[in-house]
Amino acid sequence: MSAAIETRELSKRYRRVSALTDCTVTVPEGRVSALVGPNGAGKTTLLRMLAGLASPTSGTASVLGGMPRQDPAFLAEIGYLAQEIPLYRRFTAEDHIRIGAHLNPHWDASLVRTRLKELRIPLDQRVGTLSGGQRAQVALALTLAKRPRLLLLDEPVAALDPLARRNFLATLTSAMADAEGTLTVVLSSHLITDLERVCDHLILLAGSRVQICGDIDMLLAEHKVLIGPRKDTGPVERAHTVVHAVTTARQSTLLVRLGGPVTDPAYQAEDVSLEELVLAYMGADEANADKHLMAVGEDS
Amino acid sequence: MTWLVWRQYRVQAAIAFALLAAVAAVIIADGIQIASHWHSTIAACAGNSTCLLQASPLVNGVVSDLPYLSMIVPVVLGLLWGAPLVAHELEARTSDFAWTQSVTRMRWLTAKAGALLLVAAACGGVTAALITWWSGPINAKFASAFTPGQFDTQGIVPIGYALFAMALGIAAGTAARRTLPATAVVLGGFIGLRLVISNFLRPHYMAAITTYYHVTGSFTPPGQAWILAQGGLSPTGRVVAEGWGDLYPALPAVCRSLLPGSPTSKSGSSESAVFSCMQAHGWRGFATYQPSSRYWPFQGIETGIYILLAAVLIAATFAVIRRRDA
Numbered sequence: 001m002s003a004a005i006e007t008r009e010l011s012k013r014y015r016r017v018s019a020l021t022d023c024t025v026t027v028p029e030g031r032v033s034a035l036v037g038p039n040g041a042g043k044t045t046l047l048r049m050l051a052g053l054a055s056p057t058s059g060t061a062s063v064l065g066g067m068p069r070q071d072p073a074f075l076a077e078i079g080y081l082a083q084e085i086p087l088y089r090r091f092t093a094e095d096h097i098r099i100g101a102h103l104n105p106h107w108d109a110s111l112v113r114t115r116l117k118e119l120r121i122p123l124d125q126r127v128g129t130l131s132g133g134q135r136a137q138v139a140l141a142l143t144l145a146k147r148p149r150l151l152l153l154d155e156p157v158a159a160l161d162p163l164a165r166r167n168f169l170a171t172l173t174s175a176m177a178d179a180e181g182t183l184t185v186v187l188s189s190h191l192i193t194d195l196e197r198v199c200d201h202l203i204l205l206a207g208s209r210v211q212i213c214g215d216i217d218m219l220l221a222e223h224k225v226l227i228g229p230r231k232d233t234g235p236v237e238r239a240h241t242v243v244h245a246v247t248t249a250r251q252s253t254l255l256v257r258l259g260g261p262v263t264d265p266a267y268q269a270e271d272v273s274l275e276e277l278v279l280a281y282m283g284a285d286e287a288n289a290d291k292h293l294m295a296v297g298e299d300s
Numbered sequence: 301m302t303w304l305v306w307r308q309y310r311v312q313a314a315i316a317f318a319l320l321a322a323v324a325a326v327i328i329a330d331g332i333q334i335a336s337h338w339h340s341t342i343a344a345c346a347g348n349s350t351c352l353l354q355a356s357p358l359v360n361g362v363v364s365d366l367p368y369l370s371m372i373v374p375v376v377l378g379l380l381w382g383a384p385l386v387a388h389e390l391e392a393r394t395s396d397f398a399w400t401q402s403v404t405r406m407r408w409l410t411a412k413a414g415a416l417l418l419v420a421a422a423c424g425g426v427t428a429a430l431i432t433w434w435s436g437p438i439n440a441k442f443a444s445a446f447t448p449g450q451f452d453t454q455g456i457v458p459i460g461y462a463l464f465a466m467a468l469g470i471a472a473g474t475a476a477r478r479t480l481p482a483t484a485v486v487l488g489g490f491i492g493l494r495l496v497i498s499n500f501l502r503p504h505y506m507a508a509i510t511t512y513y514h515v516t517g518s519f520t521p522p523g524q525a526w527i528l529a530q531g532g533l534s535p536t537g538r539v540v541a542e543g544w545g546d547l548y549p550a551l552p553a554v555c556r557s558l559l560p561g562s563p564t565s566k567s568g569s570s571e572s573a574v575f576s577c578m579q580a581h582g583w584r585g586f587a588t589y590q591p592s593s594r595y596w597p598f599q600g601i602e603t604g605i606y607i608l609l610a611a612v613l614i615a616a617t618f619a620v621i622r623r624r625d626a
């Protein structure tokens with residue numbers, strides 16, 4: 001299967017601040033990728049570069065077989081929805097549908113109208129007067145009406161209540177089903193339970209770098225939580241990669257990326273959940289940051 | 301794209317059109333009155349130029365400020381439509397919607413900026429045409445079409461101003477990414493540049509003509525000329541501007557004593573006696589002016605300058621929108 005997204009050492013600097021550093025990720029076609037990471041990790045920067053709204057400082061990105069660029073054919077295949085749900089507040093949903101019809105080659109107006117009627121969202125009301133959930137639905141429906149091959153969604157559910165969030169994700173899943181494997185989605189969010197429901201691929205950013213990227217099932221299989229007595233972790237660290245460790249007076253809990261079978265009988269190996277995995281990697285970066293700060297402190 | 305532009309501006313366009321129509325009605329109504337007043341004055345004076353100048357004024361009160369519309373319309377369009385064109389889309393983040401449709405940013409900008417520049421030129425042109433027509437009798441009475449203040453509000457220059465103000469608004473909004481600072485730039489930039497160009501550049505579009513004449517006589521360039529300077533020239537070539545205050549200290553003592561009201565004045569003194577004395581001492585009169593025939597070339601040059609500046613600003617806007625991250 002070909003890759004919908006392939007980036008190599010993609011980096012973005014704003015003046016002296018690094019927003020994204022050496023980002024190398026691959027998202028195969030037809031997948032729904034969860035883009036997670038703490039605030040400021042570079043999620044928005046990555047999505048905007050993939051959509052062609054920002055250009056990289058260095059590195060390359062290949063999106064649907066080409067560089068993100070100002071070209072109608074490329075733009076027609078990308079659906080992008082930003083965090084702020086950008087719509088013209090004084091325009092109605094119907095206005096937006098007509099704008100879309102004028103600006104896109106394969107526009108599916110009936111898809112938006114049907115979807116919004118199902119959700120009982122008025123087409124003739126200014127979108128500025130709709131609720132946040134309704135507005136997000138309008139924006140998603142408009143993005144889907146482009147019939148994109150790649151959908152880039154930047155925290156679109158962040159401001160929504162649980163019901164609106166579920167409706168939004170339902171729309172997304174039904175669009176995936178309709179597309180029959182030709183639609184690839186990258187969805188950034190902080191809500192891991194939501195992501196767990198719809199995503200099968202994960203990109204985890206922290207501190208402007210990619211921590212892990214890959215198929216969620218494979219990642220979960222590669223990681224284990226080892227619980228055992230508190231003792232020298234040297235042998236474990238040599239055999240596996242310790243991502244995150246919590247030690248109490250008597251016990252240590254290690255989240256590890258397996259380097260082979262767990263041979264030490266003192267440890268009990270347990271499966272990890274997506275949330276544990278994500279938090280471990282996000283925490284790992286924080287620990288690194290702390291170490292770095294301490295090192296800086298020692299230097300001075 | 302055209303539909304998007306129309307949808308975005310149709311309400312504002314309707315308001316602008318209504319305002320312009322109302323203003324046009326006022327100008328036309330008043331213009332008709334001025335014209336009929338002027339024609340009856342001409343008939344009454346029967347060719348007597350002093351009578352014409354001494355007739356009751358053609359305009360009174362608020363309507364005498366109507367020509368300012370040729371300045372106000374361009375700058376208002378630049379403020380209200382130019383400055384927010386890009387800036388407001390960025391502020392409201394609607395650029396993220398517009399720029400992720402299947403239309404390149406270049407085409408988006410071409411359609412929007414193109415439409416608004418066209419509207420600006422049309423509004424500037426209509427206002428200028430109305431004001432030019434309205435000013436006809438005043439131009440005829442004072443031969444003043446070429447003088448600053450009149451020149452700036454008539455002919456085709458307001459079209460250049462309108463294009464420039466719109467382009468300045470668009471470019472400033474793009475650079476600042478915010479509407480408010482962009483409006484300040486439009487206001488300051490437009491007024492500042494107008495002052496600089498009309499005061500320091502315009503008199504030199506073409507080398508001015510200087511005519512010398514007998515101080516005992518007088519000289520008025522024919523037609524609607526623009527007199528830049530007029531006065532007396534001493535035998536040593538020293539230029540003295542018009543007005544006795546400037547002239548007095550430079551005059552030979554003999555002539556000075558002939559001036560009525562001077563401390564040394566003798567009986568029988570008069571201004572004409574001073575002129576004869578000056579003539580006898582080798583003084584000449586001079587007038588530096590741009591002749592009437594250069595009115596349209598000057599209109600063309602000034603309009604060209606503003607259109608060129610507008611083109612530079614629009615080109616810069618395209619370069620920024622193309623290169624900069626959204």
